[in-house]
Amino acid sequence: MEFLVASAVGLLTAAGIYLILRRRTFPVILGTSLLSYAVNVFLFATGRLVTNAPPILNKYADVPYTDPLPQALVLTAIVISFGMTAVVVMVALGAYLSAKDDRINMDDTPATPGEDA
Amino acid sequence: MNHLLIAPIVLPALVAPFIIMTLRFHIDLQRIFSIASNVLLVAIALALAVQAADGTVQVYELGDWQAPFGIVLVLDRLSAMMVLLTTLLALAVNLYAVGSNWDARGQNFHPLYQFQLMGIIGAFLTGDAFNLFVFFEVLLIASYGLMIHAGGTRRFQAGVQYVVYNLLGSTLFLFALGTIYSVTGTLNMADLALRVAELPVEDSALIRVGAVMLLLVFAIKASLLPLHFWLPASYAHAPAPVAALFAIMTKVGAYAILRMFTLVFGPDVAVVSGLVGDWLLPAALLTVAVGAIGVLGAREIGRLMSFGAITSVGTLLTAIALFTPEATAAALYYTVHSTLAAAALFLVADMVRERQGGAISARPVMAQSGLISVLFFVAAIATAGMPPLSGFLGKLLILDAARTSALSVWIWAVILASSLVTIMGFARAGTLIFWKSHGLSTDDTQTTPEGDADAAPSEEDQNAAPVTPRPAALPFVALFALLAGLVALTVFAGPMSRYTTATAQDLFAPQAYIETVLANRDRPVTDAPYETTAEHKADDHSADSHGDDTATEESH
Numbered sequence: 071m072e073f074l075v076a077s078a079v080g081l082l083t084a085a086g087i088y089l090i091l092r093r094r095t096f097p098v099i100l101g102t103s104l105l106s107y108a109v110n111v112f113l114f115a116t117g118r119l120v121t122n123a124p125p126i127l128n129k130y131a132d133v134p135y136t137d138p139l140p141q142a143l144v145l146t147a148i149v150i151s152f153g154m155t156a157v158v159v160m161v162a163l164g165a166y167l168s169a170k171d172d173r174i175n176m177d178d179t180p181a182t183p184g185e186d187a
Numbered sequence: 188m189n190h191l192l193i194a195p196i197v198l199p200a201l202v203a204p205f206i207i208m209t210l211r212f213h214i215d216l217q218r219i220f221s222i223a224s225n226v227l228l229v230a231i232a233l234a235l236a237v238q239a240a241d242g243t244v245q246v247y248e249l250g251d252w253q254a255p256f257g258i259v260l261v262l263d264r265l266s267a268m269m270v271l272l273t274t275l276l277a278l279a280v281n282l283y284a285v286g287s288n289w290d291a292r293g294q295n296f297h298p299l300y301q302f303q304l305m306g307i308i309g310a311f312l313t314g315d316a317f318n319l320f321v322f323f324e325v326l327l328i329a330s331y332g333l334m335i336h337a338g339g340t341r342r343f344q345a346g347v348q349y350v351v352y353n354l355l356g357s358t359l360f361l362f363a364l365g366t367i368y369s370v371t372g373t374l375n376m377a378d379l380a381l382r383v384a385e386l387p388v389e390d391s392a393l394i395r396v397g398a399v400m401l402l403l404v405f406a407i408k409a410s411l412l413p414l415h416f417w418l419p420a421s422y423a424h425a426p427a428p429v430a431a432l433f434a435i436m437t438k439v440g441a442y443a444i445l446r447m448f449t450l451v452f453g454p455d456v457a458v459v460s461g462l463v464g465d466w467l468l469p470a471a472l473l474t475v476a477v478g479a480i481g482v483l484g485a486r487e488i489g490r491l492m493s494f495g496a497i498t499s500v501g502t503l504l505t506a507i508a509l510f511t512p513e514a515t516a517a518a519l520y521y522t523v524h525s526t527l528a529a530a531a532l533f534l535v536a537d538m539v540r541e542r543q544g545g546a547i548s549a550r551p552v553m554a555q556s557g558l559i560s561v562l563f564f565v566a567a568i569a570t571a572g573m574p575p576l577s578g579f580l581g582k583l584l585i586l587d588a589a590r591t592s593a594l595s596v597w598i599w600a601v602i603l604a605s606s607l608v609t610i611m612g613f614a615r616a617g618t619l620i621f622w623k624s625h626g627l628s629t630d631d632t633q634t635t636p637e638g639d640a641d642a643a644p645s646e647e648d649q650n651a652a653p654v655t656p657r658p659a660a661l662p663f664v665a666l667f668a669l670l671a672g673l674v675a676l677t678v679f680a681g682p683m684s685r686y687t688t689a690t691a692q693d694l695f696a697p698q699a700y701i702e703t704v705l706a707n708r709d710r711p712v713t714d715a716p717y718e719t720t721a722e723h724k725a726d727d728h729s730a731d732s733h734g735d736d737t738a739t740e741e742s743h
Contacts, residue, residue, distance in 0.1 A: 090351070090355065095347055095351075098351055099351075102351060102354045102355065102358070105355070105358045106354075106358055108358075109358050109361040109362055109365070112361075112362060112365050113361060113364075113365045115365075115369075116365040116366070116368050116369035117368075117369075118369075139368075140365075140368070143317060143364075143365075143368075146317075146321065147361055150321075150324050150357070151354075151357075151358075153328065154324070154327075154328065154350075154354055154357065157328060157331050157332075157350060158347070158350045158351060158354060161331065161335060161343060161346045161347050161350050162347050164335065164338070164343045164346075165340070165343035165344045165346065165347045168338070168339070168340040168343055169340045169343070169344060174344075174347060174348060174351070176341065176344040176345065176348070176420065
């Protein structure tokens, strides 16, 4: 199981990094999403992988339990990355619609006085 | 517990939704509430600074959960100083935004501004590494909105770059925190300090990876070379008041480096020895050099200012990377200076851009050319580090502190040479913009709608203006306030450097901080409905610390 989770994190990260190096915004956004999946799985695994154990301590018996904190962290991270993905999609859409071009680089000619500075 | 500690986070968190929900269509009321909240924040920050000035460390336990389990806010000299700096800067910038009408050029400037303040202040106050991540996200998501305020093709394109770059930074932050948690089992900074110090040296690979990833994240925020690529385009294309406020954002990164790498991964912690200073110092020097070259080569005034900001961040990080109390004291003094100077530069740049566009070239003489050129001159002197103003003192302190370093020759050479190049860059830009324009024929004088020459107030008016601000005077009031801050920093350099020296000594002797934060770690839960036993909590705290993270963070 450790091998499976580790290679999943590695694969997601590799694919994400490949995609964020692309030149158009859509693959880049997909890449950031993949990276956030990778980090979520990774965070989940930082509490060590335990199956069939509740995230609750038992003071009456010495039964196995899983660390609840990474699950709480993952929950926060999922919410934040979801919100961030929504924001980047909207900003990228705004850029695409106003520039008629979805390349992520930009040319740098100085702004003219008439333009909103 | 002193509830004043959480007030600077709660206040903007309440004002922002209030403005969105009830004042959406009333820009005047929005301005009143936003500035009133900002003034209150300054008052709170002053009160906190007074309380922290004697070196006491105060802890605020959110939800009354004791330290390693719950989230804490910690107020010490460093965080009090940064919070006060943030609120003062924000007030001046807010006045500029109102006066120059920037806030009315798009929707929801003031709510986003308040959320931005909440995130920045929270990042300075928190004593918990994961909570630091959450406050980074709060300030980032507000900054995404502010960055593209008022729209425009270029601004959206720069915004995409900015958002993507920072998303990657956030992902890296989570990877770093996960790695550190998997090794230490805690994310409370004080608890981390104890646990990292106890780690065996031969088993340090993971914690070293975590520390380096954390450093990379903060270096992205601070725009350290080679992670600075997001800054020039973002700052040059952001609305001017936002760029001025962003002057404190790079300092958030520098603050986080200073905090984490003195408290947790300090210079004498064995497992991470030789990891940070050795890499940070050359990178910081490169940042200074590249920033200076950028200043010299800039063809657009926003870029000129952005590279000026990169130079000052590089200088600041050079001082931090020495990791000695003297250098850190110098770095803190320079932090205050460079924040005010960079903000002033961005506001001057905006005044020029409003009147004649952003290109650094000879254009017809703009309205209020004389006054603006004086302001440009003063701000440029401050940034370049020329004698009369605090930039000179800051650089002097840094150079003096660098004498003991092994790389002192390099530090002296790079900082002095880059100061010269920066002066040349600013002189070239100022000459082209303000002097060459007088040589042009004046028949094609164009004034943009904002640059109304007849409203040009005399200098006495601007100094008396805060009572009844006229629309065209308020931006100058804000700018004069920032420059007055620089002058005050120069005049009161003695008390200020005593304060920063004391702060630096606190940072390099963090026992008081750690003991205060963890004072209640074995406090039994008194009013629990069930018989929660004290001995049970004591032996499992590594496994279930921070159980209430989500509860607190989701409320943000």
